[in-house]
Amino acid sequence: VRIGFLIYPRFTALDAVGPYEVLSRxxxxxVWVGISAGTVPSDAGASLVAAVGLDECPELDVLVVxxxxxxxxxxxxxGVLSFLRERSAAADWTASVCTGSLxxxxxxxxxxxRAVTHWLAMDRLPEFGAEPVHERVVEDGRLIMAAGVSAxxxxxxxxxxxxxxxxxxxxxxxxxxxxxxxxxxxxxxxxADPRLVDSMRQAxxxxxxxxx
Amino acid sequence: VRIGFLIYPRFTALDAVGPYEVLSRxxxxxVWVGISAGTVPSDAGASLVAAVGLDECPELDVLVVxxxxxxxxxxxxxGVLSFLRERSAAADWTASVCTGSLxxxxxxxxxxxRAVTHWLAMDRLPEFGAEPVHERVVEDGRLIMAAGVSAxxxxxxxxxxxxxxxxxxxxxxxxxxxxxxxxxxxxxxxxADPRLVDSMRQAxxxxxxxxx
Numbered sequence: 001v002r003i004g005f006l007i008y009p010r011f012t013a014l015d016a017v018g019p020y021e022v023l024s025r026x027x028x029x030x031v032w033v034g035i036s037a038g039t040v041p042s043d044a045g046a047s048l049v050a051a052v053g054l055d056e057c058p059e060l061d062v063l064v065v066x067x068x069x070x071x072x073x074x075x076x077x078x079g080v081l082s083f084l085r086e087r088s089a090a091a092d093w094t095a096s097v098c099t100g101s102l103x104x105x106x107x108x109x110x111x112x113x114r115a116v117t118h119w120l121a122m123d124r125l126p127e128f129g130a131e132p133v134h135e136r137v138v139e140d141g142r143l144i145m146a147a148g149v150s151a152x153x154x155x156x157x158x159x160x161x162x163x164x165x166x167x168x169x170x171x172x173x174x175x176x177x178x179x180x181x182x183x184x185x186x187x188x189x190x191x192a193d194p195r196l197v198d199s200m201r202q203a204x205x206x207x208x209x210x211x212x
Numbered sequence: 213v214r215i216g217f218l219i220y221p222r223f224t225a226l227d228a229v230g231p232y233e234v235l236s237r238x239x240x241x242x243v244w245v246g247i248s249a250g251t252v253p254s255d256a257g258a259s260l261v262a263a264v265g266l267d268e269c270p271e272l273d274v275l276v277v278x279x280x281x282x283x284x285x286x287x288x289x290x291g292v293l294s295f296l297r298e299r300s301a302a303a304d305w306t307a308s309v310c311t312g313s314l315x316x317x318x319x320x321x322x323x324x325x326r327a328v329t330h331w332l333a334m335d336r337l338p339e340f341g342a343e344p345v346h347e348r349v350v351e352d353g354r355l356i357m358a359a360g361v362s363a364x365x366x367x368x369x370x371x372x373x374x375x376x377x378x379x380x381x382x383x384x385x386x387x388x389x390x391x392x393x394x395x396x397x398x399x400x401x402x403x404a405d406p407r408l409v410d411s412m413r414q415a416x417x418x419x420x421x422x423x424x
Contacts, residue, residue, distance in 0.1 A: 012233070013229045013232065013233060014229055014230065014232075014233035014388065017225050017226055017229040017230075017258060018226065018229075020225065020226075020256075020257075020258055021224070021225060021226035021256070021361065021362075024256035024257055024258075025256065029257075030256065030257030030258070031257075032257070032258065032259075039251075039261050044232075044233070044236035044237065044242065045232070045236055045241075045242030045243075045244070046229060046232055046236075046242070046244065046260060047244075047260065047261040048258060048259065048260055048261070049251050049259040049260070049261065098389075118389060119389060136391070136393045137393070147389050148387075148388060148389025149233065149387070149388035149389055149390075150233075150365065150388045150389055150390045150392065151389055151393075153362065153392070154392060154393050154394065154395060157394070157395050157396070158395050161395065166396070167408075169395065169396060170396045170398035170404060170405065170408060171398075171408055171412070173394060173395075173396050173398045173399050173404075174398050174399065174400070174401070174404045174408060174409070174412060175360075175361070175412070176226065176360060176361035176362045177310075177330060177331060177359050177360025177361055177362055177363055177399060177400060178361075178362045178392075178394050178399040179348070179394065179399030179400040179403065180362065180365070180366060180390075180392035180394065180399070181348045181349070181366050182366065182369070182385060182390050182391065182392065183366060183369050183370050183373065183381065183385075184369070184378070184381060184382045184385055186382035186383075186385045186386050187385050187386065187389060187390040187391030187392070188386070188389065188391040189386070191391065192382060192385075192386045193382065196379075196382060196383055196386060197386070200383070200386060200387070
């Protein structure tokens with residue numbers, strides 16, 4: 001199985017590394033794909049290395065698209081969007097994390113699909129003909145999508161179950177000691193302090209207006 | 213606040229990127245530190261970029277040490293061990309994830325301390341004068357340690373609470389949508405299928421004998 005992770009300037013590192021840490025453990029061949037080959041800076045100081053650019057990318061069985069603020073710059077990038085369309089059509093699975101699903105949407109891949117993204121971006125899904133579904137991981141046909149950032153780990157484990165079966169997924173969950181203990185009850189807008197949720201919604205609107 | 217992440221060949225990417233994704237969001241200056249500057253391959257196909265080598269690393273307020281199979285090669289590396297001793301003495305916090313704590317132990321930093329590591333390595337902690345504590349995150353003075361791989365996210369959030377307070381930690385937890393839904397009950401040796409636990413213990417012994 002060959003799994004490609006698409007990375008681009010200002011992607012969110014955990015969006016990619018969460019599912020990578022899970023999926024790589026099935027003994028897959030992992031390919032980090034950049035717009036072009038070389039160092040790709042994430043949104044907060046980590047840089048990963050893309051072994052190949054879009055043009056040199058080998059055939060992929062699984063394509064994983066992380067999110068991050070840099071996704072916004074690619075929403076009308078023909079090279080990236082046609083890469084997503086072509087590779088998704090040829091792959092067994094196309095996966096996204098966080099706002100990575102907006103890129104799938106921009107590529108036309110979410111038309112008529114159930115979909116999820118970061119909670120702050122859920123209201124953008126209908127632009128792409130998608131039905132927003134408030135679940136941590138959403139599957140629709142050969143698409144599998146995770147909610148914000150950390151949800152990519154849960155998505156990765158479910159995808160391992162689909163590809164290699166439950167025993168393999170349980171072994172990987174044990175290998176990465178994934179028995180999370182979130183220290184606070186603030187991991188979703190339903191549970192977090194409403195004032196915190198409001199202030200993040202306002203900051204995000206401000207940010208989107210600022211970049212528009 | 214300046215936070216350094218030590219990376220080395222065959223480190224486990226999620227060990228580092230989990231706490232990085234949390235800690236970087238306090239607006240910290242993040243420094244990726246390699247044995248020398250440049251590309252550092254992890255244990256399963258991801259490569260991160262170290263901006264500086266051990267010798268050029270600036271002063272750190274927080275030092276984070278991930279684990280991974282490559283840790284074994286550094287257990288008698290004087291350059292790395294003296295870096296850990298010196299930087300830990302000067303830092304406000306020293307953090308480890310997974311077998312990163314074995315490196316702290318080899319540097320003499322766990323003598324008389326409560327400590328944790330990956331469940332498969334817990335019985336090695338007494339070699340370093342440490343008391344193994346079966347918790348997901350263990351604090352002792354200015355040391356904070358996480359259990360295997362994914363536990364670094366929980367550790368990161370607790371460390372943000374210590375550094376910036378609970379409100380900041382809750383905001384980051386919401387930002388990374390950390391409301392985990394592990395798909396199976398197999399994230400710890402207590403919960404997983406005992407046959408799976410046994411087979412992983414045996415594989416790990418075999419691995420250690422093979423490398424000895």
